[in-house]
Amino acid sequence: MMMPLNNAPIDSYDSRGEDHRDIDALNSLHISYTLLTLALLVAAVIAVFLPPQ
Incomplete structure (x- = not known):
């Protein structure tokens, strides 16, 4: 499995590989x-x- 270069989690990238963090x-x-x-x-x-009593 390849990790992104900036160590962002995989799910922060869209289908084009752009970062949306x-x-x-x-x-x-x-x-x-x-x-x-x-x-x-x-x-x-x-x-x-409810004002104070």
Whole structure:
């Protein structure tokens, strides 16, 4: 089995052999920021509708 020269995992290459690790990293960052935004939105809704006693 041949390994790519830059030691990237095989599945980060498309059928033409182009590296897409930058796109994969951007997608995982996007998911992280989406979850963070949703968590902050839920916290804001809780803070508005359930004030401290």
